[in-house]
Amino acid sequence: MRAPDRTEKIALLGLFALLAGGAFLPQWALFLVTLALAKGLVVLSLLLLMRTGLVSFGHGLYYCLGAYAAGMVGQLLHVGDAAVMLLVALAVSCAVALIVGLLLASYRGIFFAMLSLAFSMILYGLLVKSAALGSTDGFNITVTAAAGASLSSASRRYLLFALSASFAAMAAVGMHRFLGSHLGRLAPAVRDNELRVEYLGASVRRVVYLNTIIAAALTGLAGALTALVVGHIDPEMAYWTTSGEFVFVAILSGTASVLAPFLGSLLFELLRSFAYQYSPNTWQMVVGAAMLLVIMFLPTGLWAVFGRRGKRVA
Amino acid sequence: MAAAILETRGLSKTFGAVAAASNITIEIAEDTVVGLIGGNGAGKTTFINLVTGYLKPTSGSIRYRGRDITRLAPRQVTRLGICRSFQIPQVFDTLTAYENLLVGTGIVDSKDAAEAAETILARFGLAPFRDAVAGVLPEGVRKLLDIAMALVVKPRLLLLDEPTSGVSAGEKFAIMDLVLQAVRAAAVTVLFVEHDMEIVRRHAQRVLAFYDGRIIADGRSEAVFADADVRRLVVGEQPC
Amino acid sequence: MGHVLAVVIDGIIYSSWLFIIAVGLTLIYGVMKILNLAHGSFYALGAYAAASLVGRWLSAGRAPFGSYAMLILAAILVGLVVGPLIERGLLRFMYGKDEIVLVLVTYAVFLILEDAIKLVWGVDAYFVSEPYGLLGSLSIAGLTYPVYSAALVVVSLLVGAAFALALKRTRQGKLLTAVIQDREISAAMGIDVRRVYLVTFTLGTMLAATGGALTAPTVSVVPGMGVEVIVLAFAVVVIGGLGSFAGAALGSLIVGMVRSAAVHYLPAVELFSVYAVMAVVLIARPKGLFRALEARKI
Numbered sequence: 111m112r113a114p115d116r117t118e119k120i121a122l123l124g125l126f127a128l129l130a131g132g133a134f135l136p137q138w139a140l141f142l143v144t145l146a147l148a149k150g151l152v153v154l155s156l157l158l159l160m161r162t163g164l165v166s167f168g169h170g171l172y173y174c175l176g177a178y179a180a181g182m183v184g185q186l187l188h189v190g191d192a193a194v195m196l197l198v199a200l201a202v203s204c205a206v207a208l209i210v211g212l213l214l215a216s217y218r219g220i221f222f223a224m225l226s227l228a229f230s231m232i233l234y235g236l237l238v239k240s241a242a243l244g245s246t247d248g249f250n251i252t253v254t255a256a257a258g259a260s261l262s263s264a265s266r267r268y269l270l271f272a273l274s275a276s277f278a279a280m281a282a283v284g285m286h287r288f289l290g291s292h293l294g295r296l297a298p299a300v301r302d303n304e305l306r307v308e309y310l311g312a313s314v315r316r317v318v319y320l321n322t323i324i325a326a327a328l329t330g331l332a333g334a335l336t337a338l339v340v341g342h343i344d345p346e347m348a349y350w351t352t353s354g355e356f357v358f359v360a361i362l363s364g365t366a367s368v369l370a371p372f373l374g375s376l377l378f379e380l381l382r383s384f385a386y387q388y389s390p391n392t393w394q395m396v397v398g399a400a401m402l403l404v405i406m407f408l409p410t411g412l413w414a415v416f417g418r419r420g421k422r423v424a
Numbered sequence: 425m426a427a428a429i430l431e432t433r434g435l436s437k438t439f440g441a442v443a444a445a446s447n448i449t450i451e452i453a454e455d456t457v458v459g460l461i462g463g464n465g466a467g468k469t470t471f472i473n474l475v476t477g478y479l480k481p482t483s484g485s486i487r488y489r490g491r492d493i494t495r496l497a498p499r500q501v502t503r504l505g506i507c508r509s510f511q512i513p514q515v516f517d518t519l520t521a522y523e524n525l526l527v528g529t530g531i532v533d534s535k536d537a538a539e540a541a542e543t544i545l546a547r548f549g550l551a552p553f554r555d556a557v558a559g560v561l562p563e564g565v566r567k568l569l570d571i572a573m574a575l576v577v578k579p580r581l582l583l584l585d586e587p588t589s590g591v592s593a594g595e596k597f598a599i600m601d602l603v604l605q606a607v608r609a610a611a612v613t614v615l616f617v618e619h620d621m622e623i624v625r626r627h628a629q630r631v632l633a634f635y636d637g638r639i640i641a642d643g644r645s646e647a648v649f650a651d652a653d654v655r656r657l658v659v660g661e662q663p664c
Numbered sequence: 665m666g667h668v669l670a671v672v673i674d675g676i677i678y679s680s681w682l683f684i685i686a687v688g689l690t691l692i693y694g695v696m697k698i699l700n701l702a703h704g705s706f707y708a709l710g711a712y713a714a715a716s717l718v719g720r721w722l723s724a725g726r727a728p729f730g731s732y733a734m735l736i737l738a739a740i741l742v743g744l745v746v747g748p749l750i751e752r753g754l755l756r757f758m759y760g761k762d763e764i765v766l767v768l769v770t771y772a773v774f775l776i777l778e779d780a781i782k783l784v785w786g787v788d789a790y791f792v793s794e795p796y797g798l799l800g801s802l803s804i805a806g807l808t809y810p811v812y813s814a815a816l817v818v819v820s821l822l823v824g825a826a827f828a829l830a831l832k833r834t835r836q837g838k839l840l841t842a843v844i845q846d847r848e849i850s851a852a853m854g855i856d857v858r859r860v861y862l863v864t865f866t867l868g869t870m871l872a873a874t875g876g877a878l879t880a881p882t883v884s885v886v887p888g889m890g891v892e893v894i895v896l897a898f899a900v901v902v903i904g905g906l907g908s909f910a911g912a913a914l915g916s917l918i919v920g921m922v923r924s925a926a927v928h929y930l931p932a933v934e935l936f937s938v939y940a941v942m943a944v945v946l947i948a949r950p951k952g953l954f955r956a957l958e959a960r961k962i
Contacts, residue, residue, distance in 0.1 A: 228939040235935030292530030299527045302516035310528045311502040398775030
């Protein structure tokens with residue numbers, strides 16, 4: 111094991127700060143941060159894909175899949191243990207990604223984006239029509255225990271927060287190490303020049319496939335976490351506008367650092383909760399305008415503002 | 425004569441009505457340097473594309489060290505020990521020169537990848553550009569990096585597609601000397617496409633002249649350059 | 665057998681509607697290489713504008729048949745106002761960026777327009793069913809259909825025919841085809857690409873708005889009505905091959921028929937079926953049914 115570098119130290123310090131500070135946060139703030147961290151995992155997975163040169167307009171597929179997997183564990187098996195729910199969610203999203211990823215691996219650019227979108231809309235279409243799962247209304251899920259121990263509602267809130275924070279930190283550090291490894295370094299190589307990657311003897315398809323699965327796993331986990339935190343799930347999680355929102359946050363964050371997705375996600379959730387409060391009917395307009403500004407003036411994402419010139423971090 | 429490292433039989437490739445390669449049958453002996461000459465569209469790059477699996481031949485076969493590689497993909501061909509450089513440098517534009525090589529050495533051998541990348545960097549005189557992003561490097565340097573990347577995978581057969589195109593006249597010889605020195609140290613068989621006949625004369629032990637998808641002359645450079653067809657069709661001399 | 669006929673007729677009506685929208689989307693992509701996510705918003709704008717104009721017209725006590733003119737006027741107005749505004753005011757600063765970035769730009773436009781519509785028209789539904797009822801109905805083999813639906817099919821055929829003729833026979837159409845085939849060479853040969861872009865985007869916007877305007881009398885006009893349309897139109901053009909007119913026609917027909925069959929035989933898979941077909945087509949033919957040629961890279 112090598113010594114942690116700067117990014118990893120910040121991630122770990124951040125985790126400790128969160129775990130300590132979380133106990134003092136008011137309930138609404140705790141909820142907001144928990145949600146932001148969970149969704150940050152989705153954005154982190156998009157970062158990996160964007161480093162590979164891919165944008166998915168269908169990440170709602172795994173997000174929703176993870177949530178429904180967790181929910182069905184509760185509904186069908188009557189198991190309310192968070193650990194079981196998260197593990198099942200992870201397994202299901204990985205299993206689906208193994209198949210869907212195989213199909214997606216030969217696509218790039220807008221075709222990758224649109225085929226992903228099609229797959230997420232297939233799930234949406236299925237869920238909307240399945241009465242047993244509450245159709246468009248979805249259903250509620252409740253966590254009653256964690257790894258066998260039962261929970262009160264306050265301790266449940268803190269537990270989910272701590273879980274999200276730990277997953278976020280672990281995922282950030284794990285992703286950072288992956289991107290710095292020989293295998294991970296193939297991601298930008300594929301983005302820059304697939305031909306050369308093949309002429310170096312590596313399989314572009316395999317790189318894309320692997321990264322798609324890693325991204326799906328993170329997103330499925332995030333979906334399950336979100337479901338547990340919010341306590342309710344519905345097919346909207348698979349709708350293309352949900353995926354679009356993640357893409358927006360990913361653009362906002364940029365791909366410079368594995369920490370950026372979490373900051374971007376937090377910023378977005380904060381903005382959203384304030385905008386909802388003061389001007390619910392112009393919220394999307396604000397997001398759209400912000401997106402145009404970022405694309406025009408900060409093409410490498412907000413991180414560029416306080417990071418070192420774009421890409422040199424991983 | 426040493427054993428053949430590359431053998432093609434009746435290799436043809438047509439695009440619609442155009443024959444980019446027709447009935448190419450050659451043998452390349454191990455440990456030689458071969459120059460490929462011919463005008464634009466004569467079929468030199470097509471030949472390289474066929475051998476390295478970028479194009480699938482319409483008919484004919486390719487053998488590498490006795491093994492049939494006719495329908496293999498570039499990746500598989502590369503893994504067997506054939507690699508190539510490109511007319512237009514194919515590098516990773518957002519990565520530094522060092523990272524470019526590291527991607528390659530990481531694929532070949534993950535343990536000593538960093539060291540191997542540094543060695544190649546030094547051997548090609550690229551050390552001053554180590555941490556510069558490849559997208560902004562001068563064309564000549566990108567060209568060198570492109571060739572260096574072909575060597576990362578330790579090929580036994582190297583195909584260089586116009587290694588000195590886009591390089592200033594003054595630098596051409598230096599680059600070619602540098603490349604061949606680096607390559608020959610590892611006893612690699614080299615095929616190179618070149619328009620500058622001086623360079624071909626200087627480095628090639630054998631010359632293949634392409635015209636209209638066919639090989640119209642094959643032999644030692646003096647003999648090929650003396651050939652009437654080559655003088656007329658390739659070198660472009662007017663008959664007097 | 666009556667059932668099969670019903671499926672086919674419903675399919676044709678649905679395909680016609682889809683084609684009007686999809687042809688605009690494929691036009692914009694073909695010429696400008698922009699996969700326009702705001703297309704659904706243009707559709708919604710057309711519907712709202714139509715609802716407003718028809719409502720005004722009728723409440724002023726004018727001849728009910730004039731409301732058809734209002735539908736067309738709404739589409740033309742939206743096209744002429746919104747198209748140039750977005751192309752000149754925003755998109756022209758983005759040309760040359762990556763295709764995927766352009767998708768995101770139009771996504772931002774979509775988000776902005778969604779709220780803009782709410783600000784202008786409020787969140788309540790609009791109903792203008794008069795043009796729909798006015799034409800009465802006709803019966804085919806014992807099945808009754810509104811004449812309005814037949815008119816929709818006719819409009820769609822007209823749009824298709826107009827495109828086919830314009831592209832083959834007119835100078836402008838040939839210029840357009842040239843730009844679709846090769847933008848750089850067209851520019852080098854003196855085609856005013858800037859102008860072609862402006863006209864294309866305006867025309868595309870107008871087509872989307874036409875789809876919306878013609879739909880307005882048949883549904884309640886509500887916020888978010890463009891959201892679903894855009895993904896359907898995507899499915900159509902992706903199936904047909906991005907940028908291909910014949911592809912848009914074929915894609916519309918396939919999606920229309922599949923959905924109609926699903927509605928009749930297996931309602932549970934209605935939404936699912938369209939995207940499943942899209943996924944299958946993409947897997948079998950990655951660039952859609954009508955794919956463009958690609959240039960040699962090395």
